[in-house]
Amino acid sequence: MGLVDQLVNQPHYTLVNQPRENDILSHKELFDSIPEEYLSHKEKYENAIRKTVLYYRLMQKYQNYKEGSTILDETRANYRNLVSFAVFKDYPPLMLHNGMFIPAIAGQGTPEQQKHWLKRAKNMEILGTYAQTELGHGTFIRGLETTAEYDPSTEEFVLHSPTLTSYKWWPGGLGHTVNYCVVMAQLYIRGRHHGMQPFLVQLRDEATHMPLPGVKLGEIGAKLGLSTVNNGFLAFEHHRIPRDRMLMKNAQVLKDGTFVAGPSSKLAYGTMIYVRVIIVNGMANLMAKAATIAVRYSAVRRQSQIKPSEPECQILDYVTQQHKLLICIATSLAFSTCARWLWDVYTGVMGQMESGNMDHLPELHALACSLKVVSTMDVSGLVERCRLACGGHGFMHSSNLPYTYGLATAACTYEGENTVLLLQTARSLVKAWQKGSKGKPLSPTEAYLMDKSPVPKWENTLDGIIAGFRRVSAGKVQDCVSKIDKLVKMGTSYEDAWNQTSVRLVAASEAHSRAVILATFRSEVSRAAAALSPPLSRVLHQLVHLYCVYWALERLGDLLLYTSIAERDVQELQQQYEDLLQKIRPNAVGLVDAFDLRDEILNSTLGAYDGRVYERLMEEALKSPLNAEPVNQSFHQYLKPFMHGKL
Numbered sequence: 001m002g003l004v005d006q007l008v009n010q011p012h013y014t015l016v017n018q019p020r021e022n023d024i025l026s027h028k029e030l031f032d033s034i035p036e037e038y039l040s041h042k043e044k045y046e047n048a049i050r051k052t053v054l055y056y057r058l059m060q061k062y063q064n065y066k067e068g069s070t071i072l073d074e075t076r077a078n079y080r081n082l083v084s085f086a087v088f089k090d091y092p093p094l095m096l097h098n099g100m101f102i103p104a105i106a107g108q109g110t111p112e113q114q115k116h117w118l119k120r121a122k123n124m125e126i127l128g129t130y131a132q133t134e135l136g137h138g139t140f141i142r143g144l145e146t147t148a149e150y151d152p153s154t155e156e157f158v159l160h161s162p163t164l165t166s167y168k169w170w171p172g173g174l175g176h177t178v179n180y181c182v183v184m185a186q187l188y189i190r191g192r193h194h195g196m197q198p199f200l201v202q203l204r205d206e207a208t209h210m211p212l213p214g215v216k217l218g219e220i221g222a223k224l225g226l227s228t229v230n231n232g233f234l235a236f237e238h239h240r241i242p243r244d245r246m247l248m249k250n251a252q253v254l255k256d257g258t259f260v261a262g263p264s265s266k267l268a269y270g271t272m273i274y275v276r277v278i279i280v281n282g283m284a285n286l287m288a289k290a291a292t293i294a295v296r297y298s299a300v301r302r303q304s305q306i307k308p309s310e311p312e313c314q315i316l317d318y319v320t321q322q323h324k325l326l327i328c329i330a331t332s333l334a335f336s337t338c339a340r341w342l343w344d345v346y347t348g349v350m351g352q353m354e355s356g357n358m359d360h361l362p363e364l365h366a367l368a369c370s371l372k373v374v375s376t377m378d379v380s381g382l383v384e385r386c387r388l389a390c391g392g393h394g395f396m397h398s399s400n401l402p403y404t405y406g407l408a409t410a411a412c413t414y415e416g417e418n419t420v421l422l423l424q425t426a427r428s429l430v431k432a433w434q435k436g437s438k439g440k441p442l443s444p445t446e447a448y449l450m451d452k453s454p455v456p457k458w459e460n461t462l463d464g465i466i467a468g469f470r471r472v473s474a475g476k477v478q479d480c481v482s483k484i485d486k487l488v489k490m491g492t493s494y495e496d497a498w499n500q501t502s503v504r505l506v507a508a509s510e511a512h513s514r515a516v517i518l519a520t521f522r523s524e525v526s527r528a529a530a531a532l533s534p535p536l537s538r539v540l541h542q543l544v545h546l547y548c549v550y551w552a553l554e555r556l557g558d559l560l561l562y563t564s565i566a567e568r569d570v571q572e573l574q575q576q577y578e579d580l581l582q583k584i585r586p587n588a589v590g591l592v593d594a595f596d597l598r599d600e601i602l603n604s605t606l607g608a609y610d611g612r613v614y615e616r617l618m619e620e621a622l623k624s625p626l627n628a629e630p631v632n633q634s635f636h637q638y639l640k641p642f643m644h645g646k647l
């Protein structure tokens with residue numbers, strides 16, 4: 001089920017731009033009379049809080065929506081995600097409350113802890129975030145310095161930030177918004193280290209919101225984007241919490257200080273897998289938003305002539321513009337399709353783990369890492385491309401493309417920096433190669449690595465392209481293994497050999513991700529298309545075809561190295577691609593309309609359904625406070641004296 005289906009199935013979601021009376025987006029007080037660009041840093045935050053309260057109150061009313069009430073019902077999460085675009089150009093200060101705080105309790109808490117804390121969190125009686133990253137460490141979790149020392153005499157944990165670099169740094173909402181958080185800290189009992197564990201910690205007095213004694217809080221300052229997320233810092237000064245505040249679904253600490261290990265120390269990292277899975281769908285939404293804005297604008301904007309004798313044409317008629325933008329439509333569908341598929345893999349593995357079967361966790365971790373990386377990398381690049389494709393007006397905040405870029409590019413870093421996560425997937429691929437070489441069975445998504453059949457004749461078909469990407473990935477993984485083996489035989493340590501091969505490992509990991517995405521996009525659309533009308537099925541297949549040919553042309557070097565593709569094939573692929581652009585062009589606007597994003601959600605002068613771009617640009621310009629008066633006071637204060645030689 002793709003993004004379009006999900007949206008159309010929304011109980012309160014209407015078809016394109018026919019706002020119904022009395023639905024959440026009809027509440028105009030949710031929106032800003034003064035564009036937030038003209039507010040101060042502090043006003044922006046205060047305004048975001050105002051809107052947050054309204055937004056959640058209305059979400060509860062319209063969808064009897066208990067925050068995180070059905071965490072696994074990502075359709076609702078999808079609706080929340082989209083509607084929040086309408087209210088907040090940047091993410092809201094409570095993004096982490098439902099994005100990580102609630103999932104962390106659900107994934108790491110015992111049934112009793114879930115019963116108590118999830119109820120309070122879902123009802124917004126308490127507000128939380130997820131505090132793992134520190135000033136000195138983000139990637140290397142085992143290097144995090146915040147400690148939790150168990151005191152059996154009082155049955156308490158003593159949380160402490162021993163150094164400046166141990167201050168928690170970045171968690172969303174931590175600065176001034178939340179009063180609780182899940183803190184990841186190194187557990188010590190009688191001097192013995194028991195790894196990273198999750199602790200549910202109250203930070204602020206529930207009545208006064210004052211930081212509790214031994215808790216230092218603040219916000220980390222202005223950022224490239226997400227200006228209303230209130231990312232903050234947190235330090236503990238020997239802060240005591242009761243034993244039952246360690247989330248003990250996986251590992252436990254008994255009253256006497258006995259440590260009971262969980263089935264895997266990595267289960268404490270489970271929230272990160274969940275968020276990486278969610279991020280893929282979030283990227284599909286951001287891509288749909290940017291593509292809708294840029295394609296609609298490209299249908300309205302007329303500039304220059306294709307033939308001197310003809311009037312100025314729609315810029316969407318330039319094939320270069322189609323090359324820039326049609327892949328964006330296909331990319332959004334590819335990632336919403338893969339997100340749905342990955343979500344099913346995730347919920348399947350979670351179900352198996354509930355019954356103690358951990359076998360598929362490594363594959364899920366590798367998949368979540370690779371799809372999070374490729375979706376954030378591609379979408380941030382393509383959102384920037386949408387901005388550039390809109391010329392100067394794309395550079396306006398009122399286009400909503402700069403904000404959308406900020407939201408996308410942030411995801412390349414948070415929830416695991418992209419290079420680091422690709423190396424995680426590479427770790428899984430190298431292990432799979434070594435396992436497969438010993439004749440052991442591989443996981444479904446990695447089994448193709450052991451295809452030892454001769455390289456077949458290249459075919460310019462979807463099957464041929466997908467098979468080609470698998471050959472590239474398997475070839476790259478094999479090259480990495482050979483290089484590492486060669487270095488180790490020459491006396492290099494495995495770790496140094498790994499590091500010296502890491503550029504290739506990252507490339508192999510990306511190639512694997514592309515192979516998985518192409519195959520999944522194609523198979524999921526084929527499955528769904530069977531139930532669709534022939535015209536819609538044809539258009540969706542054109543988008544899958546465009547997506548596969550686009551990436552084959554983007555990765556020609558790899559295909560030339562690892563497959564039998566020849567010059568003639570490449571020429572033909574290029575022609576196929578240009579033919580597809582021509583076929584899809586007439587449906588371009590209809591396709592972005594089918595994303596079904598109402599004007600309030602697009603929040604864009606360029607992307608509104610009515611196409612009144614110039615009027616909207618002017619309306620927004622006149623909202624600038626500078627336009628309230630014809631002569632600004634600085635003329636009299638500075639310019640005039642300066643120009644008359646008096647300054």
Ligand SMILES: CCCCCCCC(=O)SCCNC(=O)CCNC(=O)[C@H](O)C(C)(C)COP(=O)(O)OP(=O)(O)OC[C@H]1O[C@@H](n2cnc3c(N)ncnc32)[C@H](O)[C@@H]1OP(=O)(O)O
Nearest residue numbers: 099132138139140141142266269272273365414415416420
């Ligand atoms: C809506 C929400 C918006 C989100 C806002 C942003 C929120 C955040 O950013 S929260 C903070 C996110 N931070 C991160 O993601 C940190 C990224 N770093 C990591 O995940 C780890 O440090 C990592 C994986 C890079 C390395 O960790 P490390 O302990 O050194 O593991 P490593 O030695 O590489 O691997 C050990 C084993 O653990 C496994 N493993 C590592 N992470 C995981 C995981 N999450 N789940 C399962 N297994 C894992 C590895 O696959 C490996 O298995 P094996 O030994 O069988 O190969």
Ligand SMILES: Cc1cc2nc3c(=O)[nH]c(=O)nc-3n(C[C@H](O)[C@H](O)[C@H](O)COP(=O)(O)OP(=O)(O)OC[C@H]3O[C@@H](n4cnc5c(N)ncnc54)[C@H](O)[C@@H]3O)c2cc1C
Nearest residue numbers: 130131132133137138139170171172410413414415416417
């Ligand atoms: C907008 C935003 C919101 C965030 N929200 C939260 C939150 O709510 N809660 C939370 O806990 N954290 C949050 N984070 C923190 C985020 O998870 C970290 O920034 C991220 O994990 C990267 O860690 P770092 O910033 O310390 O970079 P580092 O780990 O210092 O990495 C810096 C660079 O070093 C290189 N590098 C590091 N390690 C390796 C390696 N092993 N191999 C190769 N290269 C490497 C990479 O190029 C990397 O970009 C947020 C970050 C951002 C930007």
